[in-house]
Amino acid sequence: MVARIKKLRTGLLALCCLASLGLGGELALAESAAPSYNYSYWGNAVAAPSAYEATTLITGASSGAGPFNNPQDIQVTEDQQIYVLDSGNNRFVILDQDYKSVKTVDAFEFKGKAEKFNNPQGIYVTQQKEVYVADTGNKRIVHLDSSFKAVGIIEAPKSELLQASFEFQPVRVAVDKADRIYVMSAGVFDGFMEFGADGVFKSFIGANRVHVDAVEYFWKSISTKAQREQMVMYTPTEFTNLDINDEGFLYATNGDDYGDPIKKLNAQGADILRREGYYKPSGDLMYSTRSGGAPRLVDIDVSDSEIYAVLDASRGRVFTYNGDGYLLYIFGGIGNRLGEFNTPVALEHSGDDILVLDQALGEITVFQTTEYGRTLNSAVRSYYNGDEEMASREFSKVVNLNANMEYAYAGIGKAYLRQGEYKESAEYFERSMDRTNYSKAFLLYRKEVLRGHFSTIMTGLIALLALWLGLRMFRKMKARKKVELH
Amino acid sequence: MNREALQHPLYVMVHPFNGYWDLKYERSQKTSLILSFGILFMLILTNVLGEQYSGFLVNMNNPRYLNSLLEAVYVLVPVLFWCVANWSLTTLMDGEGKFVEIFITTCFALLPIVLINFPWIWISNFISAQESSFYYFFKNFAILWSGLLLYVGIMTVHQFSPSKTVGTILLTLLAMAFMAFLTLLFFSLVQQMIAFVSTIYQEIVLRR
Numbered sequence: 001m002v003a004r005i006k007k008l009r010t011g012l013l014a015l016c017c018l019a020s021l022g023l024g025g026e027l028a029l030a031e032s033a034a035p036s037y038n039y040s041y042w043g044n045a046v047a048a049p050s051a052y053e054a055t056t057l058i059t060g061a062s063s064g065a066g067p068f069n070n071p072q073d074i075q076v077t078e079d080q081q082i083y084v085l086d087s088g089n090n091r092f093v094i095l096d097q098d099y100k101s102v103k104t105v106d107a108f109e110f111k112g113k114a115e116k117f118n119n120p121q122g123i124y125v126t127q128q129k130e131v132y133v134a135d136t137g138n139k140r141i142v143h144l145d146s147s148f149k150a151v152g153i154i155e156a157p158k159s160e161l162l163q164a165s166f167e168f169q170p171v172r173v174a175v176d177k178a179d180r181i182y183v184m185s186a187g188v189f190d191g192f193m194e195f196g197a198d199g200v201f202k203s204f205i206g207a208n209r210v211h212v213d214a215v216e217y218f219w220k221s222i223s224t225k226a227q228r229e230q231m232v233m234y235t236p237t238e239f240t241n242l243d244i245n246d247e248g249f250l251y252a253t254n255g256d257d258y259g260d261p262i263k264k265l266n267a268q269g270a271d272i273l274r275r276e277g278y279y280k281p282s283g284d285l286m287y288s289t290r291s292g293g294a295p296r297l298v299d300i301d302v303s304d305s306e307i308y309a310v311l312d313a314s315r316g317r318v319f320t321y322n323g324d325g326y327l328l329y330i331f332g333g334i335g336n337r338l339g340e341f342n343t344p345v346a347l348e349h350s351g352d353d354i355l356v357l358d359q360a361l362g363e364i365t366v367f368q369t370t371e372y373g374r375t376l377n378s379a380v381r382s383y384y385n386g387d388e389e390m391a392s393r394e395f396s397k398v399v400n401l402n403a404n405m406e407y408a409y410a411g412i413g414k415a416y417l418r419q420g421e422y423k424e425s426a427e428y429f430e431r432s433m434d435r436t437n438y439s440k441a442f443l444l445y446r447k448e449v450l451r452g453h454f455s456t457i458m459t460g461l462i463a464l465l466a467l468w469l470g471l472r473m474f475r476k477m478k479a480r481k482k483v484e485l486h
Numbered sequence: 487m488n489r490e491a492l493q494h495p496l497y498v499m500v501h502p503f504n505g506y507w508d509l510k511y512e513r514s515q516k517t518s519l520i521l522s523f524g525i526l527f528m529l530i531l532t533n534v535l536g537e538q539y540s541g542f543l544v545n546m547n548n549p550r551y552l553n554s555l556l557e558a559v560y561v562l563v564p565v566l567f568w569c570v571a572n573w574s575l576t577t578l579m580d581g582e583g584k585f586v587e588i589f590i591t592t593c594f595a596l597l598p599i600v601l602i603n604f605p606w607i608w609i610s611n612f613i614s615a616q617e618s619s620f621y622y623f624f625k626n627f628a629i630l631w632s633g634l635l636l637y638v639g640i641m642t643v644h645q646f647s648p649s650k651t652v653g654t655i656l657l658t659l660l661a662m663a664f665m666a667f668l669t670l671l672f673f674s675l676v677q678q679m680i681a682f683v684s685t686i687y688q689e690i691v692l693r694r
Contacts, residue, residue: 042548430542439543439615446612 038404039285039327041278041433046404051320051329051373052354054339056366058099060086065093065101068362073172075125076350083131084357084364085123090116092123092133099366105131108142110150117142122172122184132181134170141170141183143199154181157193157201172241176248184242189235191269192242192250205269206250208236211258241346245302253297253310261297262310262321277326278406278433283312283319291315292334303349305384307377311356316341318354318367322380326407329373332356339365352377372401379411388415410434417441422448491517495525498594499601502635506591506642515586522593526565528600530558536603541610544618564662568592571661572640575654581644591639595632602628 036050060068069088076082081102082095091106107116118137125131129146141154156168170193172184179197182205191207212234220228237256244250249272250265261282264273279285283295292314299311306323316334321327333340343360352374354367369377379394392415395408402408413428414437422445429438450457494513498505509518534554537547569592573585583591602624610621641651 042550435543435615442543443614446614 036329036331038330038402039279040404041406043279043285045286048329048402048404049372050331050370051376052318052331052367053370054365055368056099057338058082058095058364058366060093060362063093063095063099063101065095065104068093070359071345071357071362072121072359073123073346074348074355074357074364075123076348076355077125077129078127080350082348082350082355082364083123083125085120085133087119087121090118090120092120092131099364103148105144105148108144108148108150110142110153115142115150122170124173124175126175126179127177130175132173132175134173134183136169136171136186139168139170141173141181141195141199152199154183154195154199157195159201161190161203162201174242174244174250176244178248182242182244182250184239187238189238192239192252192265205267206239206252206263206265206271207269208239208254208256209259210234210236211256240297241299243300243302243308245306246304251300251302251308253300255296257294261295262300262308274323274325276324277321279327281310281319281321281325281327283310284315284317287315298344299346301347301349301354305381307380309347309349309354311344311347313344316344318347318356323384328376328380328407331367339367341365372398375401376405376408379408383411383414388418391415406432408432410437413437413441417444491521494518495521495594495597499597499631499635502638503642506594506639509590509594510587510643515590518590518594519586522590525593525597525600526561528604529596530561532600532604532607533557533561536607539607539611541613541621543613543615544610544621565592565596567662567665568658571665572654572658575657575661576644579644579650579654581646581654583640583643587643588640591643592636595635595639598631598635599628602631 036048037045038048040046060066065086066089068084068086070086071084072087073085074082075085080097082099084093084095086093089106091104093101094103094105096102107114109115117133117135119135120133120142121136122134123131130151131144131146131148133142133144135142139156142150143152143154145151156166167187169186170183171186174182176182180202181195181197181199183193183195185193188204189207190204192205194202194205196202216234220231223231237254237259239252239254242250242252248267251273252263252265254261254263260271260273260275260280262273263271266272273281275281283297287294294314295312296314297310298313300308301310302308307320307328309318309320311318311332317330317332319327320329331339332344334342341356341358341361343358344356345359346357348355348357350366352369356365356367357363358365375394375397379391379398382388382394383391392412395411395415398405398408399412409428409432413425413432413434416422416425416428417437417440422441425441426438426445429435429441491513494505494508498509534557537545537552537557538549569585569589572592573583573588575581576583576588606621606624610618613621637651637655640646640655641648644651644654646654
């Protein structure tokens, strides 16, 4: 009787478990309206909670500045003013924190003459709120001070580095703290153009490398000069965008299919981006030609703690990485709903929010963090600042929200390692597939175990040795007795 | 099967010239054949165990895609291909070996891989990243040892000269590649035939 009741009870329990499992699944489905995912160690796309969700849509009309026409670039200052470069209307609009227009600049005065922009493509605002505009149609860079008066204009530079037929078509611009100006110019394959604070052209930095196919190389090497002139020229890939971080490092994206589409350039132009993650930072790993083919990264944005986000125009997705190159989260997409785009061209962070500019629709989508995104950001930040205790706590929360976040386990493992809990540490590193750190933790754990059991192990060994010796002696004695008998 | 027969594979491992001679002329073929299948089975077993239970630092497999049956195929197909290719070649090249002899020789040569890899499945769970070079060293050492045994074995079983054995082995590898190509071609053709028949069937069924 008791057994029967027990059986019934377990059966009921199992039924309840099953039912709740089903419920949980449905809840999760209903919750994630936009599918969010991340890439696992094995390169599979696994479901993840969304880290960012679209909350607001800013249009030219809603801001009070009149509709945007083909806007190309946005820039956000530290006090969260948004500068929108409205290329089609040859102006830029400044929005305040409530996304209302506070000023529109479509003309400026230079040397007593009123001037206008002509199809400007890039804008950069320094910390002193000086504005640099890549005035593409007029082939110049315009430097305005904080009251929007022209301070200087950079025209086409003259240098022996440049060919006679060189055309200066600046499309993106960034300025570091020492007022050095970095310009991305259309049709230039030698990297970014670097100008001094005085507007004098200095040099090119950070050219992408040419990828040479072995077969192509063979054909070129055996063809005549006339034939070679008919062949396709191999030029390095152009950059597609740039951003500059607080320390003055340039972050750049390019359309390179073979090399690294994301680069962090130091003052020498060398690529120093850390790629310690499961995969090289490059946007989507798996894609089909039907959904837009290979990722086409069009903008990059660096925020604090070396976290950077890139925008993939082919699928409208934003990929965020930390300084070590681990993929943190993915959001966005191409479509008609809120949080999806038509032709995204620029992204920018404003505090913890992320803004994405859509060129064709003339809209800015504001994304705000969910609890998951906030926790993950704060974990990454605490780890970056060296607060491993705090990072571990936050990473534990992240794991509770998303058990598939392999990178978070390494964060917990590091804290355990620091605390001397080597076994737990090794276990967490194994879950995060971090072999280097696993080896470190495991060595310490092994040493600890061997030390703790040294006496037992040695006693055992000596006992075994003694047993073996005794057995041998016993056998010999037996053999001798046999000989004596015969 | 007596104790001496069981020990013979180990004797072959360290005394390949004498061991293979005995195998060809002295030993009972039935016992050797049983032992060969035993070695092959153990090789499959160690392969499966190794993929699953090797230490985290040296195990690069995605556990989700492990398939023990496929692991068995990865062992059986190369051995079978090798034996068939070698047999077909050496009958043309005046080799004295019969197919059974070639098979037994090949299986006996694989014993070092089993004996060296088996403990390392367990030991690899207790090593660090720096010590993993020992793991790879012993793995490669086992393969080299097996290669050497195979070389001596083929030489003995066919009564070839050393240089002719090298040539035979190279030709055998070539023949294996050719066989693989033919097999793939065959399967692809069969697949297309099946697809063709099924399409016709669908057409007829849907037209009605």
